[in-house]
Amino acid sequence: MIAVIAEQLQTGAFWHPLAFVCLAAGALISGLLVVLSRNILHSALWLLPCLVSVAGLFLLLGAEALAAIQILVYCGGIVVLILFAVMLTRGIGDPDVRATNQQLAWGFIGAAGLAGVVLHLLSREAWPVASRANLGDVTGRLADALLTPYVLAFEVASVILLVAMIGAIVIARGEPQ
Amino acid sequence: MGGSFQLYLIPGLPLAAFLVIAAFALRPGRDRAAPFVLIGALAGSLWLAIQALGEAAGRAPLWLALPWLSVGGLTFEVGAWVDGLSGVMLVVVALVSLLVQVYSIGYMRGEIGYGRYFAYMSLFSGSMLGLVISDNIVQTYIFWELVGICSYLLIGFWYRRPAAAAAAKKAFVVTRFGDLGFLTAVLILSFHRPAVFGFHQLAQMVEVGAISGGTVTAVALLVFSGAVGKSAQFPLHIWLPDAMEGPTPVSALIHAATMVAAGVYLVARAFFFFAAAPAALFVVALIGALTLFLGATMGAAENDIKRVLAYSTISQLGFMMLALGVGGYTAGVFHLTTHAFFKALLFLTAGSVIHAVHTNDMWHMGGLGRRMPITAATCLVGALALAGIFPLSGFWSKDEILAAVWSSRMPGHWAFFGLALGGVVLTAFYMFRLWFVAFTGEPRTEEAKAAHESPWVMTGPLVLFAAAAAAAGALKWRVPWTSGGFADVLGVHAGQETASTAVMALALVGALGGIAVAWAAYRANLVSSAAFNARVPAVRLLLRNAWYLNRAWELFATRVVIAGSAAAAWFDRHVVNGMVDGVAWMCGRASRRLRLAQTGQVQFYALVFIVGLIVGLVVVFGREESLLALLVGRP
Amino acid sequence: MSPAPPIPIQGYLVVSALLFSIGLVGVLARRNAIAVLLGVELMLNAANLNFVAFWRYGGGARMEGQVFAIVVITVAAAEAAIALAIVLNVYRRFRTVNVDQINLMKG
Numbered sequence: 001m002i003a004v005i006a007e008q009l010q011t012g013a014f015w016h017p018l019a020f021v022c023l024a025a026g027a028l029i030s031g032l033l034v035v036l037s038r039n040i041l042h043s044a045l046w047l048l049p050c051l052v053s054v055a056g057l058f059l060l061l062g063a064e065a066l067a068a069i070q071i072l073v074y075c076g077g078i079v080v081l082i083l084f085a086v087m088l089t090r091g092i093g094d095p096d097v098r099a100t101n102q103q104l105a106w107g108f109i110g111a112a113g114l115a116g117v118v119l120h121l122l123s124r125e126a127w128p129v130a131s132r133a134n135l136g137d138v139t140g141r142l143a144d145a146l147l148t149p150y151v152l153a154f155e156v157a158s159v160i161l162l163v164a165m166i167g168a169i170v171i172a173r174g175e176p177q
Numbered sequence: 178m179g180g181s182f183q184l185y186l187i188p189g190l191p192l193a194a195f196l197v198i199a200a201f202a203l204r205p206g207r208d209r210a211a212p213f214v215l216i217g218a219l220a221g222s223l224w225l226a227i228q229a230l231g232e233a234a235g236r237a238p239l240w241l242a243l244p245w246l247s248v249g250g251l252t253f254e255v256g257a258w259v260d261g262l263s264g265v266m267l268v269v270v271a272l273v274s275l276l277v278q279v280y281s282i283g284y285m286r287g288e289i290g291y292g293r294y295f296a297y298m299s300l301f302s303g304s305m306l307g308l309v310i311s312d313n314i315v316q317t318y319i320f321w322e323l324v325g326i327c328s329y330l331l332i333g334f335w336y337r338r339p340a341a342a343a344a345a346k347k348a349f350v351v352t353r354f355g356d357l358g359f360l361t362a363v364l365i366l367s368f369h370r371p372a373v374f375g376f377h378q379l380a381q382m383v384e385v386g387a388i389s390g391g392t393v394t395a396v397a398l399l400v401f402s403g404a405v406g407k408s409a410q411f412p413l414h415i416w417l418p419d420a421m422e423g424p425t426p427v428s429a430l431i432h433a434a435t436m437v438a439a440g441v442y443l444v445a446r447a448f449f450f451f452a453a454a455p456a457a458l459f460v461v462a463l464i465g466a467l468t469l470f471l472g473a474t475m476g477a478a479e480n481d482i483k484r485v486l487a488y489s490t491i492s493q494l495g496f497m498m499l500a501l502g503v504g505g506y507t508a509g510v511f512h513l514t515t516h517a518f519f520k521a522l523l524f525l526t527a528g529s530v531i532h533a534v535h536t537n538d539m540w541h542m543g544g545l546g547r548r549m550p551i552t553a554a555t556c557l558v559g560a561l562a563l564a565g566i567f568p569l570s571g572f573w574s575k576d577e578i579l580a581a582v583w584s585s586r587m588p589g590h591w592a593f594f595g596l597a598l599g600g601v602v603l604t605a606f607y608m609f610r611l612w613f614v615a616f617t618g619e620p621r622t623e624e625a626k627a628a629h630e631s632p633w634v635m636t637g638p639l640v641l642f643a644a645a646a647a648a649a650g651a652l653k654w655r656v657p658w659t660s661g662g663f664a665d666v667l668g669v670h671a672g673q674e675t676a677s678t679a680v681m682a683l684a685l686v687g688a689l690g691g692i693a694v695a696w697a698a699y700r701a702n703l704v705s706s707a708a709f710n711a712r713v714p715a716v717r718l719l720l721r722n723a724w725y726l727n728r729a730w731e732l733f734a735t736r737v738v739i740a741g742s743a744a745a746a747w748f749d750r751h752v753v754n755g756m757v758d759g760v761a762w763m764c765g766r767a768s769r770r771l772r773l774a775q776t777g778q779v780q781f782y783a784l785v786f787i788v789g790l791i792v793g794l795v796v797v798f799g800r801e802e803s804l805l806a807l808l809v810g811r812p
Numbered sequence: 813m814s815p816a817p818p819i820p821i822q823g824y825l826v827v828s829a830l831l832f833s834i835g836l837v838g839v840l841a842r843r844n845a846i847a848v849l850l851g852v853e854l855m856l857n858a859a860n861l862n863f864v865a866f867w868r869y870g871g872g873a874r875m876e877g878q879v880f881a882i883v884v885i886t887v888a889a890a891e892a893a894i895a896l897a898i899v900l901n902v903y904r905r906f907r908t909v910n911v912d913q914i915n916l917m918k919g
Contacts, residue, residue, distance in 0.1 A: 002858050040846055052832075061868040073885050086846055122804075127821050129869045174901065
């Protein structure tokens, strides 16, 4: 049954675009809310639907393992971490403090400009799209890729995580009492 | 010997002696050997100089030039050139130096700084020989400055005496004025294209007219200005009388026989410039005549025997310049040679007297003739030679000068002749005034009564010099180690000044007249100087104050020079410094503005980053091209 | 199951670009340091979306797209940990997490 749904979603001429539009809108709107919320806690919480939507988009694209990883790591790990930090750095209630700084207008203009340029460049490009008859075992192929040609990247990534863990402990420990 | 490396040894040996003495023989225990090192070196130089003279006189000159430095289109060489002129000078300088150093052993015995004295003397001897033997004007200038430094060091030898230190400074500063002119001449020559410094080449260039007339005159006058300083001509003569603060052998060697002669030598060496610039020649003759006369007048009014001799030197150098100015090249150089002998002799006898009586004032002497017979006799020989009495050397050389002036075609030469003749009379007068007052009559002080003759180290050179002073007239016809007379050695073909007997007689009469007046006033007491001064007080006033020339220079220095320096200092402080400070101030202002870009706000930096990124994207990808093609390289 | 999906690739690219820009606004204009970090996370996600889209529309045979996306997630996690540790330190030192109040490097 899940397979049927999945197939419909992935290739159905109606359901696929619908799913795409919903997930895209979800990502963009919750992203906006992340950025524009006055309350930092709300901002952090709105990140969750955004990340889940992106995971959904990964599913639509057929990267199932990656979607799972996204949810586990991002939503489950990073967002929790952020929430901890938010809790630990709550000020003693600053009511009138602004959420945005002086650069708001310029920030908008800059981001809009970048978006405009990028979109323009993207639009006039003729993307050489290819398609494959059968995607096959994506996860298996991903595992093969990680452990054979890209094993170095894989190992280095794990070292990075170790280093980051130690580093975070050291930095967050503060002055020894 | 040819143009060989041995030529470099002539100045090289005394310079090496300097290094040896300075390294090993300055301590009081070890300085006994110092004079002998120098004497050995000078003996070597003398021997080499004699050889060189013998080879070069009347024939092709010995020449050796090695390239030294080549920069910016200018080439400098280290060169030695021995022809008749420099050969004779080398022998004279080496010989006089040698004898003076022997004398110094006795004179400087027991002095503190004995070693230092001989070190400076050796540096001086080497520098003077180097100056004479130079083949190009830049090298001459270098040695010129070196002898100037040695003069400073030796005048101020007893540096703890304020008068000596002041005299040394005065000598250096006054000659500086002249040296500046000399340096300017060298600089002018360096701008000429092609830049040539060798005397030989310069002479050729002047002869073919490769240098413009104005340049030649300018160079000649500027070179002469250097000579005016070094040879104590008017108006830069004021340093020489004060230079008598130095030890007497220094006065004898440097300020009588050699260094002051360097100016005359330079004019002779660079004579081709003057020969092509009649205006410059006139200036030379004029200054020479003025100096001659003024020096003699001032010498007649001095009571310090060394200062009398100093003014005498000034006056005699004026004679030489006058001779060169009117074209009497041989006469001028001949007088240079004879003067070296008898003036050194006179200074050394003065030193002998001072050593015995411990004073320079002639009125504290008297009756020394009986007590110091050798000194008195040799001094008499020197005095007669200076006065120009037949048949001593001075007669011949002075006579040639007078003949040259008389027969020259320079406008105003009759005025010069009158001044020269007056100078002859005055010379005899002041010299014998000195001799009569010091050596005859009764001793005027206790020291004078107790005086005794100097040791043979001192009287030996006196006798030798006296012999030279007496006999050097013979050089006119025959120079030892060569095959001709003085004119032949110099390469000048005689026949210019035929000595007219009238002139000779006139000069002799004049000299004898001067001696007579001196005898009358100071020996026989027939005429009283006090009475004379009462009748014509202006004379005494002018002469005792050296024609107020020192005062004039003092005013110039304080008013003009210092005012000029104050202006220059203001300019330096406010304009030059101001420009530098201005740059710094501008930097400060600009940076204070520019610093504002460093807001410390990291998001501002990020914004700038994004803007840059956008611009970059537009620039790189703006044209109608495929993104993929640019990024990946596929068409 | 795989003819090319009915959505042209530009769809995903547009979403990615927009998401990136939204995150950029957060980075540039929010005062709270953690909010800036949230913006960075958005930008990283947009990049990941791009990578996976190209993987899929490039045929799905070569796995580089996904591998890189995994690496990006890894690095994002590490970076979030460190960044938040730093934010904690800053909070202890300056008693604030407002980025524009921390300008010791001014001038």
